[in-house]
Amino acid sequence: MKKLLFYILLAVIGMVMLYPLLWLLGASFKSDEEIFSSLWFMPNELDTEVYKNAWKTVTPYSMGHYFMNTFMIIIPKTAFAVLSSVLVAYGFARFDFPLKKFFFSLLICGMFMPSIVTVMPLYKLWNTLGLIDTYIPLTLPALFASEGVFVFILVQFFRNIPREFDEAARIDGCGTLKTLFFVLVPCIRPAVVSIAVFSFLWTMNDFLNPLIIINSVEKYPVSLALRLSADSTGQGYEQRKIIAMSVIGLIPSVAVFAIAQKKFVSGITAGGLSG
Amino acid sequence: MKKNSYRNPVGVRKTTGLVLISPFIVGAFLFIVYPFVSSFITGFTSSPDHSVSAAFRNMLGNDDLGKAIGVTMKYAALLVPMKLLVSLLVALLLNVELKGIGFFRTVFYIPSILGANLAVIIMWKYLFTADGLVNQLLGTIGLSPVSWYGDPDSSLFIIVLLRLWEFGSTMVIFLAALRDIPKELYDAAKVDGCGNTRSFFSITLPQLKNVIFINLILQTIAAMQEFNAPYILTNGGxxxxxxxxxxxxxDEMFRYGDESMANAISWLLFMLIAAVVYVMYKLTAKMREEQR
Known part of the structure; x- marks a missing residue:
């Protein structure tokens, strides 16, 4: 009995969490009148024509074009972030060096530093370098371990690996980097996957940075294209097309989350943040 | 540790670590220290008579600023306590071994994964339109519809609700901490005759003190920087x-083209966040240090 009540409670909360998303999916198939007249998410009929139109968008380019742009940011950025964070975390977790405490404090400060403070001066920097309206300002910082949280999480995971692993690798003739990539990284694969997934999702979600850096519609990532479409479509006009575009825009994030879900959730719960 | 003796494996130079973290060193100066200094210079010394006090007088004369600070504080004060409470309660609910609990953990986490996505913010916008889902729902239970975007309080509340809906990331941190609490503590309490409520207040809460503090700080910093949701949902109105x-x-930077004002406000916001965090740190210091 108690169990049943428990499940009912969980189901009710789950409904609140998921219903808006289900409604979004359903609304994309509905007519505009139906969207605003029925509570139930299931559409009366499945009209898939809207997705063909939504793919074309209300802008000069198709969703495919915006996805390509987004991936041109996400792929290098995620690769850079993973590589640099792994190297830096390895340095912090396994070696002693001058000013270590100072640099680690700087890392923590960076984690707590509001990004809004750095946005304006960095805009000026990129502008001086003539890099506005290119993807470099969006991708390059990742090469310098710009996400302190990633380094922090990895450090916790590295610390959980016994030092004997490093020593054994060294005796077998592995150098510093070989030890890292062939012995340690395979041990913390869930953490590395989590970081890659976070980097993917955050970049997919990022709005402020592209808004400031990218000017030409041709180079817009999906987030800016969505906003452009939502703005250029007046109230009560082709709402479903915008809704369908939003659904399409969510697909990569949902797919990545679904694929990585197991490793990802274990990666964040298993130690990183509580350690 | 003695000075100048670095405990590295045999044959590892003390510079190896420095080389490994060198990307971070470069990045820290380019992306943390430089912008910090630069925004101070642009914000406080580029006014006509190059003085810090002139910059402050300028900011005092900016009526929008006072209002914006008020809005930001109100927003953070509304959102952060609610979000912490909800995520802690749900984390407690999810911290049981039951069939299918993993499914619910995932479901509750989804909004915070997708929540910052523009598509979701656009969706949220539709939910609260005059004849949107929320008003329809209010209609079915016999309440009159609310003009969500027309009223200052309710439009701020839409933003609060959106961020509250995304409690998953805070919840996950609580969940991880709950799992770290040694089971023996609860067993011992049971032997001593503690009920569930008693062991919650005497074991769970004290064990979670530090995590509650971390979540409080992280959420406060995030709330005080809020940009995306008001920009898309209400455009400030x-x-x-x-x-x-x-x-x-x-707005100061890209709508009014006032670069020094934008940078000065950035700095002010940073100081404000630092001050709020410091006050929280001091206020909770006693509580966090008690026992353990």
Whole structure:
């Protein structure tokens, strides 16, 4: 009995969490009148024509074009972030060096530093370098371990690996980097996957940075294209097309989350943040 | 550790670590230290007579700023306690071994994964339109519809609700901490005759103190920087009642083209966040250090 009540409670909360998303999916198939007249998410009929139109968008380019742009940011950025964070975390977790405490404090400060403070001066920097309206300002910082949280999480995971692993690798003739990539990284694969997934999702979600850096519609990532479409479509006009575009825009994030879900959730719960 | 003796494996030079973290060193100076200094210089010394006090007088004369600070503080004060409470309660609910609990953990986490996505913010916008889902729902239970975007309080509340809906990331941190609490503590309490409520207040809460503090700080910092949601949902309206400081910085820079004002406000916001965090740190210091 108690169990049943428990499940009912969980189901009710789950409904609140998921219903808006289900409604979004359903609304994309509905007519505009139906969207605003029925509570139930299931559409009366499945009209898939809207997705063909939504793919074309209300802008000069198709969703495919915006996805390509987004991936041109996400792929290098995620690769850079993973590589640099792994190297830096390895340095912090396994070696002693001058000013270590100072640099680690700087890392923590960076984690707590509001990004809004750095946005304006960095805009000026990129502008001086003539890099506005290119993807470099969006991708390059990742090469310098710009996400302190990633380094922090990895450090916790590295610390959980016994030092004997490093020593054994060294005796077998592995150098510093070989030890890292062939012995340690395979041990913390869930953490590395989590970081890659976070980097993917955050970049997919990022709005402020592209808004400031990218000017030409041709180079817009999906987030800016969505906003452009939502703005250029007046109230009560082709709402479903915008809704369908939003659904399409969510697909990569949902797919990545679904694929990585197991490793990802274990990666964040298993130690990183509580350690 | 003695000075100048670094405990590295045999044959590893003390510079190896420095080389490994060198990307971070470069990055820290380029992306943390430089912008910090640069925004101070642009913000406080580029006014006509190059004085810090002139910059402050300028900011005092900016009526929008006072209002934006008020909006931001109100928003954070509304959102952060609610979000912490909800995520802690749900984490407690999810911290049981039951069939299918993993499914619910995932479901509750989804909004915070997708929540910052623009598509979701656009969806949220539709939910609260005059004849949107929320008003329809209110209609079915016999309440009159609310003009969500027309009223200053309710439009701020839409933003609060959106961020509250995304409690998953805070919840996950609580969940991880709950799992770290040694089971023996609860067993011992049971032997001593503690009920569930008693062991919650005497074991769970004290064990979670530090995590609650971390979540409080992280959520406060995030809330005080809010930009995306008001920008998309309300565009700061009505009557700039939802224009956060983050939005004002953007407006000063890209709408009014006042670079020094934008940078000065950035700095002010940083100081404000630092002050709030410091006060929280001091206020909770006693509580966090007790026992353990």
């Amino acid at each position: 009505p009557l700039s009642s939802t224009r956060t400081v983050g939005m004002l910085i953007y």
